[in-house]
Amino acid sequence: MARCPTHRVLDRLGDKWVSLLLKELGEGPKRHSDLAHALAGASQKMLTQTLRGLERDGFVSRFVTPSVPVRVDYALTPLGERLLPVIHAMTLWAERHIEEIDAAQQAYDLLENSAP
Amino acid sequence: MARCPTHRVLDRLGDKWVSLLLKELGEGPKRHSDLAHALAGASQKMLTQTLRGLERDGFVSRFVTPSVPVRVDYALTPLGERLLPVIHAMTLWAERHIEEIDAAQQAYDLLENSAP
Numbered sequence: 001m002a003r004c005p006t007h008r009v010l011d012r013l014g015d016k017w018v019s020l021l022l023k024e025l026g027e028g029p030k031r032h033s034d035l036a037h038a039l040a041g042a043s044q045k046m047l048t049q050t051l052r053g054l055e056r057d058g059f060v061s062r063f064v065t066p067s068v069p070v071r072v073d074y075a076l077t078p079l080g081e082r083l084l085p086v087i088h089a090m091t092l093w094a095e096r097h098i099e100e101i102d103a104a105q106q107a108y109d110l111l112e113n114s115a116p
Numbered sequence: 117m118a119r120c121p122t123h124r125v126l127d128r129l130g131d132k133w134v135s136l137l138l139k140e141l142g143e144g145p146k147r148h149s150d151l152a153h154a155l156a157g158a159s160q161k162m163l164t165q166t167l168r169g170l171e172r173d174g175f176v177s178r179f180v181t182p183s184v185p186v187r188v189d190y191a192l193t194p195l196g197e198r199l200l201p202v203i204h205a206m207t208l209w210a211e212r213h214i215e216e217i218d219a220a221q222q223a224y225d226l227l228e229n230s231a232p
Contacts, residue, residue, distance in 0.1 A: 005210040005211050005214035006135060006206065006207045006210040006211065007130075007132060007135065007136075008210070008214070008217075009206065009209070009210035009213075009214070009217075010126070010129045010130040010135060010206060010210070011130040011132075012130075013126045013129075013130065013206075014123075014126040014127040014128075014129065014130025014131075015130075016123060019122060019123065019126060020123075055224065056220065056221050056224040056225070057217050057220055057221060058216060058217055058219070058220025058221070058223075058224075079213065079216055079217070079220070082209075082213070083209070083213075086205055086206055086209045089202055089205060090122065090125065090126060090129075090202055090206070091122040093125065093198075093199070093202045094121040094122040094124070094125035094126070095121050095122065097125075097195065097198070097199075098121035098124065098125070100174060100195055101124075101125075101173050101174055101195070103174070104172065104173055104174025104195070105172050105173060105174070107174075108171065108172040108174075109172070
């Protein structure tokens with residue numbers, strides 16, 4: 001069950017920074033410093049860990065230019081590119097329906113708290 | 117950031133049992149006992165918690181028939197129905213690409229472990 005393909009993919013996308021990073025890189029290759037700037041809320045450690053995970057999954061490629069200082073660029077792989085439309089569909093759905101979800105949660109909590 | 121609509125929705129769908137339950141209910145309303153049977157790997161507590169969460173989000177309705185013993189049925193709400201196509205698209209994508217992800221992970225681990 002834990003190895004179910006859908007769950008494994010959804011679990012990755014549910015990660016706080018994964019879908020944001022993929023969307024950033026959907027605009028084109030970026031330097032590590034650009035990504036750090038775009039994901040200002042993420043710690044340096046979290047950003048590096050998330051990028052490594054995406055690299056390991058085969059969604060992102062890393063290019064190291066041995067200059068001084070070392071320059072590191074990231075880009076989507078073809079697999080990462082193919083994931084983008086699914087992320088965009090999910091993003092659109094979430095944005096369109098989040099108010100409805102919020103309203104449902106508020107109604108539920110109100111009912112729970114007023115129960116005898 | 118944590119309140120970003122996309123992240124909140126993806127986070128829910130990444131939950132081990134959420135997408136499975138929604139897919140089960142996509143076939144039509146089901147009794148609590150049928151869902152327990154379909155999700156045989158989930159504990160009773162986990163199943164109940166997940167169903168409550170889905171009810172709170174407005175994806176699932178619960179119908180209680182005051183018989184002896186009490187009969188409890190669950191069904192997708194219209195909002196839950198509208199989420200199904202997105203889940204199906206994600207499932208299809210995951211099933212089609214999981215081998216590619218597995219291969220990427222194996223290649224990455226091999227390279228990491230062989231690094232000097």
